[in-house]
Amino acid sequence: MLKSKITLKNVSLNYSDQNNSFCAIKEISFSIKKGEFVSIIGPSGCGKSTLLSLLTGLNFPTDGYILIDGEQIQGTGTERGVVFQHYSLFPWMSAQKNLIFGLKQLHRKKSKKELEEIADKYLSMVGLKDFKNKYPSQLSGGMQQRVAIARAFAMNPGILLMDEPFGAVDAKNRVILQELLLNLWNNGNERKTIILVTHDIDEAILLSDRIIVMSASPGTVKEEINIDFERPRERSLLIKSEKYAKLRNKLVNLFYDDLIEKIGGAEVVI
Amino acid sequence: MKKILSATNVLFLLALLLELIPSKREGIEPLYYIAVVLFLGLFYILNAVFTKDKEKVETIGDVTAIILSLLIVWELATAKFDLLEKFLFPAPSVVFSLFISEWKELLKGFISSIQLLFGGYVLALLAAIPLALFIGWRKRLYRAVKPLTKVLGPIPTIVYIPYAIALLPTFKASSIFIIFIGAFWPIFINTLNGVFNVEKRIVDSAKAINVNERSMLFNVILPAAMPSIISGATIGLVLSFILLTAAEMIGATSGLGWYVKYFSDFADYPRVIVGIIFIGFVVSVITFLFDKIEGYLLRWRS
Numbered sequence: 001m002l003k004s005k006i007t008l009k010n011v012s013l014n015y016s017d018q019n020n021s022f023c024a025i026k027e028i029s030f031s032i033k034k035g036e037f038v039s040i041i042g043p044s045g046c047g048k049s050t051l052l053s054l055l056t057g058l059n060f061p062t063d064g065y066i067l068i069d070g071e072q073i074q075g076t077g078t079e080r081g082v083v084f085q086h087y088s089l090f091p092w093m094s095a096q097k098n099l100i101f102g103l104k105q106l107h108r109k110k111s112k113k114e115l116e117e118i119a120d121k122y123l124s125m126v127g128l129k130d131f132k133n134k135y136p137s138q139l140s141g142g143m144q145q146r147v148a149i150a151r152a153f154a155m156n157p158g159i160l161l162m163d164e165p166f167g168a169v170d171a172k173n174r175v176i177l178q179e180l181l182l183n184l185w186n187n188g189n190e191r192k193t194i195i196l197v198t199h200d201i202d203e204a205i206l207l208s209d210r211i212i213v214m215s216a217s218p219g220t221v222k223e224e225i226n227i228d229f230e231r232p233r234e235r236s237l238l239i240k241s242e243k244y245a246k247l248r249n250k251l252v253n254l255f256y257d258d259l260i261e262k263i264g265g266a267e268v269v270i
Numbered sequence: 271m272k273k274i275l276s277a278t279n280v281l282f283l284l285a286l287l288l289e290l291i292p293s294k295r296e297g298i299e300p301l302y303y304i305a306v307v308l309f310l311g312l313f314y315i316l317n318a319v320f321t322k323d324k325e326k327v328e329t330i331g332d333v334t335a336i337i338l339s340l341l342i343v344w345e346l347a348t349a350k351f352d353l354l355e356k357f358l359f360p361a362p363s364v365v366f367s368l369f370i371s372e373w374k375e376l377l378k379g380f381i382s383s384i385q386l387l388f389g390g391y392v393l394a395l396l397a398a399i400p401l402a403l404f405i406g407w408r409k410r411l412y413r414a415v416k417p418l419t420k421v422l423g424p425i426p427t428i429v430y431i432p433y434a435i436a437l438l439p440t441f442k443a444s445s446i447f448i449i450f451i452g453a454f455w456p457i458f459i460n461t462l463n464g465v466f467n468v469e470k471r472i473v474d475s476a477k478a479i480n481v482n483e484r485s486m487l488f489n490v491i492l493p494a495a496m497p498s499i500i501s502g503a504t505i506g507l508v509l510s511f512i513l514l515t516a517a518e519m520i521g522a523t524s525g526l527g528w529y530v531k532y533f534s535d536f537a538d539y540p541r542v543i544v545g546i547i548f549i550g551f552v553v554s555v556i557t558f559l560f561d562k563i564e565g566y567l568l569r570w571r572s
Contacts, residue, residue, distance in 0.1 A: 053474075056474075056478055057477075058474055058477060058478070076477045076478050076479075076480050077480060078479070078480045080478075081478075081479075082475070082478035082479075084471060084474070084475060086471060087469060087471035087472055087475055088475050089475075090472065090475070090476075090490065090493070090494075091570055091571070092493040092494070092496070092570040093570075101479075101481075101489065102479045105479050105480050105481055105482075105485070106480075135569075135570040135572075136570075137570060137571060137572035138572065151479075155479065
């Protein structure tokens with residue numbers, strides 16, 4: 001059996017104060033192979049971002065465990081890179097300084113010049129070398145995410161965790177960023193393991209090897225679906241194919257099942 | 271060029287033509303008044319020539335116009351028509367001439383005041399910022415200290431003055447202490463809140479790239495809290511000015527506050543006015559420099 005890169009076994013997380021206990025995610029188990037691209041989709045409140053924060057090491061499960069390369073997570077680590085929807089970058093640092101600051105945490109001994117060279121290399125990979133001295137506030141949302149992706153790849157982590165990274169980007173830039181992400185993923189000597197949290201079904205199908213569908217209250221895995229379209233995937237051809245339509249329908253149904261159940265019940269989630 | 275008849279130009283000419291009217295008051299040397307008017311005119315013209323920004327030129331022109339109007343009213347009401355009490359309202363030329371003859375005294379007062387001001391203020395910055403950074407970052411300590419700041423912070427610093435004088439050996443030490451206390455609280459409280467309220471996302475983002483504790487405090491929390499720190503520092507600076515002059519008027523033998531108090535005891539109002547104008551000038555220069563520093567530190571904000 002191929003050893004998995006990431007393993008979750010009966011992972012649960014309860015938030016509790018004096019009176020209430022709230023179960024954010026419940027008994028989640030799955031494993032991810034090295035170099036696999038996995039998307040997690042589900043309605044809002046299904047705990048997909050919570051799950052990602054557990055994988056990042058910002059939170060710890062109340063039950064079960066998460067193994068990375070066979071070892072339990074002790075906290076955050078540079079072998080895992082993270083891209084959030086907002087505020088991945090530090091607003092008081094220029095694009096280049098943001099990359100250098102990240103790299104510094106990794107290579108304490110490298111000279112300033114060496115770090116600048118690495119930073120510039122990755123900024124040109126995302127097409128932003130000319131913007132290296134700009135502050136995040138001077139860049140568009142899409143550009144900020146490109147810098148965040150450049151920083152994540154520059155730190156060369158084995159695992160990349162992405163929490164709705166393109167959620168705040170307009171449709172056109174979203175496509176550009178998705179292609180950029182795929183290129184970076186394919187370019188390296190060794191494919192990174194990527195976990196992408198998204199609520200965009202098309203994004204999940206186009207990018208992933210596998211989609212994990214979650215349902216809400218408590219957040220748990222509803223279904224796992226393998227996406228076996230050959231890579232590289234041609235977006236325009238793919239979306240016309242029957243197989244794609246079927247797959248998409250299935251996912252939409254899974255996605256809205258949950259919502260309909262909810263609307264039928266006491267709680268309404270938009 | 272077609273705006274030859276702008277308000278500023280008309281007022282400028284008016285201010286000069288005024289001197290054709292004979293003075294009612296005796297012993298007025300109008301040279302100083304004319305020099306100031308000409309200086310204002312020169313300043314205005316140089317700005318109009320060298321500043322590219324049209325709106326800025328316009329604003330400077332308007333400001334010059336207001337200053338010229340005030341000067342004209344002042345000159346007319348005193349030197350020219352003697353409408354006001356001579357004793358309390360000296361003519362512009364009398365005041366301006368004192369700036370020349372008194373410059374050594376003013377400089378001495380300035381140096382003395384600035385030492386107290388910066389002594390107390392810089393000490394407050396150095397104590398309040400690191401302390402608040404350290405406390406704000408530790409949630410439990412923050413919750414313990416927060417109620418204390420609510421009690422100690424609002425005590426008006428002036429009430430410490432008699433105690434400070436009794437406590438410390440020299441006037442200089444007690445003034446620095448008072449300014450320190452006055453500036454400390456706003457800087458401390460604002461930094462504390464700024465640190466406590468740093469976006470969780472920013473902290474998470476820093477944790478995700480594995481920054482160490484030191485780097486977290488100085489490279490992440492400190493700059494993230496900088497807008498709050500700056501607003502605290504601004505309030506602290508304003509309070510420092512007030513406390514400085516108050517302390518100097520109470521117990522000093524030098525300094526700008528003392529200068530004003532000393533001459534008002536002799537009913538020498540021209541010198542009192544000179545002192546007040548000079549203090550205004552010093553405060554605006556310091557505020558200007560402070561704004562420059564603020565602009566630099568927060569240059570990353572859109």
